[in-house]
Amino acid sequence: MAKIICVLYDDPVDGYPKTYARDTIPVIKSYPDGQTTPTPSAIDFKPGELLGSVSGALGLKKWAKDNGHQLIVTSDKEGPNSTLDKELHDAEVVISQPFWPAYMTAERIAKAKNLKLIVTAGIGSDHTDLEAANKHKITVAEVTYCNSISVAEHVVMMILSLVRNYIPSHDWVRKGGWNIADCVERAYDLEGLHVGTVAAGRIGTAVLRRLKPFDVKLHYTDRHRLPADVEKELGLTFHENREDLFKVCDVITLNTPLHPETEHMINDKTLATMKRGTYLVNTARGKLCDRDAIVRALESGQLAGYAGDVWYPQPAPKDHPWRTMPHEGMTPHTSGTTLSAQARYAAGTREILENFFAGKPIRDEYLIVQGGHLAGVGAHSYSVAK
Numbered sequence: 145m146a147k148i149i150c151v152l153y154d155d156p157v158d159g160y161p162k163t164y165a166r167d168t169i170p171v172i173k174s175y176p177d178g179q180t181t182p183t184p185s186a187i188d189f190k191p192g193e194l195l196g197s198v199s200g201a202l203g204l205k206k207w208a209k210d211n212g213h214q215l216i217v218t219s220d221k222e223g224p225n226s227t228l229d230k231e232l233h234d235a236e237v238v239i240s241q242p243f244w245p246a247y248m249t250a251e252r253i254a255k256a257k258n259l260k261l262i263v264t265a266g267i268g269s270d271h272t273d274l275e276a277a278n279k280h281k282i283t284v285a286e287v288t289y290c291n292s293i294s295v296a297e298h299v300v301m302m303i304l305s306l307v308r309n310y311i312p313s314h315d316w317v318r319k320g321g322w323n324i325a326d327c328v329e330r331a332y333d334l335e336g337l338h339v340g341t342v343a344a345g346r347i348g349t350a351v352l353r354r355l356k357p358f359d360v361k362l363h364y365t366d367r368h369r370l371p372a373d374v375e376k377e378l379g380l381t382f383h384e385n386r387e388d389l390f391k392v393c394d395v396i397t398l399n400t401p402l403h404p405e406t407e408h409m410i411n412d413k414t415l416a417t418m419k420r421g422t423y424l425v426n427t428a429r430g431k432l433c434d435r436d437a438i439v440r441a442l443e444s445g446q447l448a449g450y451a452g453d454v455w456y457p458q459p460a461p462k463d464h465p466w467r468t469m470p471h472e473g474m475t476p477h478t479s480g481t482t483l484s485a486q487a488r489y490a491a492g493t494r495e496i497l498e499n500f501f502a503g504k505p506i507r508d509e510y511l512i513v514q515g516g517h518l519a520g521v522g523a524h525s526y527s528v529a530k
């Protein structure tokens with residue numbers, strides 16, 4: 145029997161849903177690169193249910209009970225008196241979602257003497273100190289691809305919302321107004337603009353594909369170049385480094401993992417190299433940007449808009465300046481936790497747990513750290529400080 149701590153966001157303020165807006169979600173068996181969606185032995189939830197909040201428990205309650213594991217589900221994760229800190233000392237597995245991350249610091253990892261596995265129910269394991277996980281030979285795994293398309297859709301939505309000034313226009317409707325000039329004095333078409341992604345991995349490439357029909361000029365930069373036929377099909381301009389991309393784009397979207405090479409890549413200096421009136425969309429990680437530099441750039445007009453759903457820390461404090469800065473289109477960290485995405489990462493979490501407890505290998509594409517090293521997909525996409 146193992147002790148498993150599962151840190152999830154709170155239920156809706158009106159209570160756990162009794163009904164849903166829709167009755168089904170599409171069945172998706174594989175992702176665009178052919179990787180199969182998760183294949184646990186079974187699931188104990190109906191796809192489309194709310195699984196990422198405490199009562200949803202990632203659909204793991206029955207599985208844990210049937211297998212004799214102690215499953216502690218909590219949203220209480222900050223500070224020495226939190227449930228997470230109180231329960232950690234003898235836990236074998238910690239699960240959390242990037243939307244409501246259990247920050248697995250070196251200090252917490254050192255305290256958790258029995259810890260063997262940290263699962264990110266989602267994508268992006270930067271809330272775990274990967275060096276500390278390496279040092280203690282803890283396996284870190286995430287459910288690669290589970291919500292990449294969900295995020296790509298959010299990016300496209302945010303780009304269109306900013307460029308077309310959707311949120312302020314909607315606000316006028318709610319206020320009872322018909323203030324067309326107020327709505328359109330900042331509204332443009334996306335057509336013809338130069339749109340670039342920093343990183344063309346799963347999300348970045350999906351964004352490029354989705355934007356192609358808008359007749360925009362597409363740009364990207366990445367550590368590895370995409371195949372020539374993909375560049376040709378999408379009409380992509382490749383830039384050797386992000387600084388070159390920043391200079392030419394009207395809209396920039398960030399789609400890299402957060403690691404030492406990418407932290408604060410957007411700062412006063414890099415913002416100054418962009419065109420005046422650039423739109424920036426960041427659904428990757430809050431710390432890719434210098435928080436206050438973003439506010440300054442929006443206030444000065446260097447940025448025409450900033451949208452995203454990733455912050456630091458999470459949850460963001462009430463006085464976080466990104467809540468109130470001008471021309472923002474922020475959401476809480478929701479892009480990767482639609483009900484559709486939850487069904488996939490809940491199943492993927494169960495697949496990882498089943499394999500782990502059966503002593504079977506975890507899929508390479510899910511592994512970030514194993515046996516003291518970056519492993520699997522982690523070895524490709526992450527770096528640790530030297």
Ligand code: NDP
Pocket residue numbers: 266267268269289291292295342343344345346347348365366367368369399400401402405406427428429453454477478479480481524525526
């Ligand atoms: P992928 O691993 O498919 O893509 C990441 C890409 O970033 C890879 O192509 C990688 O390059 C590239 N990259 C890494 N470091 C650099 C660098 N220094 N400069 C340029 N490119 C770099 O991941 P996903 O597309 O699935 O996800 C990307 C990130 O988005 C995640 O790490 C996570 O932080 C975030 N995310 C956010 C979600 C949300 O809900 N908002 C949900 C899911 C993910 P290469 O492979 O060529 O080495």
